[in-house]
């Protein structure tokens with residue numbers, strides 16, 4: 001996969017499942033990261049081709065829990081992000097999925113206590129030897145590109161030093177979230193500190209932080225010198241941020257997202273969480289839509305809430321026809337109803 005001059009959908013837990021990834025790609029994202037999946041969880045999964053939906057699932061053995069769902073359509077652009085604190089376990093997780101995705105990324109930026117206490121995410125930033133072990137092990141044993149996503153350290157010079165060590169492992173690119181571990185999302189991203197890293201490295205840097213409009217892609221590129229740009233919240237709120245013709249009305253984007261959730265039978269928790277975030281940004285959860293969404297327990301409830309019964313019925317009655325296209329390498333497109 002080529003990492004230069006790309007628009008990238010950032011990894012987002014619960015949000016970056018198949019419907020949002022495909023929607024972002026339709027609007028113009030070149031590379032789409034999946035949500036972080038912890039290696040412990042992934043190694044308990046088996047790969048299953050899901051003939052009914054027309055996708056490939058990684059399902060926790062002994063359960064029907066889908067941990068990761070992907071499809072042929074995104075094969076050349078989807079990145080599997082793993083949460084890990086151990087090179088061998090990370091490799092085992094990556095080997096399960098590497099034939100179905102375009103690249104593997106290691107999360108080295110997550111500040112949540114769950115990650116830190118497990119030695120994962122941002123905890124890795126303090127362990128350059130372990131970083132080198134994980135990245136080198138993945139790179140030597142996988143045929144697809146390996147990358148990582150970091151945050152800034154307290155001292156800019158230390159971040160540059162760490163980035164140089166990361167580059168030496170031979171990975172294909174590094175994504176830099178321009179915030180420090182202790183920073184909150186409302187703190188402005190430090191584009192100037194991303195620029196220091198870009199200046200020090202030869203591999204592509206993917207700049208991340210505070211991209212909310214299409215024009216911000218160019219602004220952050222100019223400010224940092226980075227070749228590629230990654231957007232998280234801007235894309236979660238309105239996936240058409242990737243469209244060069246400008247953002248579409250969020251109600252239209254929301255409808256497309258719901259239809260993709262139906263088409264790919266998305267986990268209701270993911271669909272609900274993503275819609276909740278959109279509503280909280282553009283509207284208010286206290287209004288009837290938000291209240292009804294909170295009460296929804298199944299995808300069918302969400303279908304009723306948004307008046308998508310006809311579409312739901314069409315998809316469910318025509319899965320065989322839709323999936324036939326998938327098998328032939330064409331892609332599933334349900335007509336407008």
Ligand SMILES: Cc1cc2nc3c(=O)[nH]c(=O)nc-3n(C[C@H](O)[C@H](O)[C@H](O)COP(=O)(O)O)c2cc1C
Nearest residue numbers: 010011012013035036107177209210211231232233
């Ligand atoms: C809902 C949500 C979930 C996130 N989950 C992940 C994740 O799984 N892995 C990761 O590396 N970063 C995760 N992040 C961080 C984003 O990828 C990104 O680095 C951060 O939000 C800054 O980008 P932004 O200013 O465009 O939002 C998440 C952010 C949000 C808002």
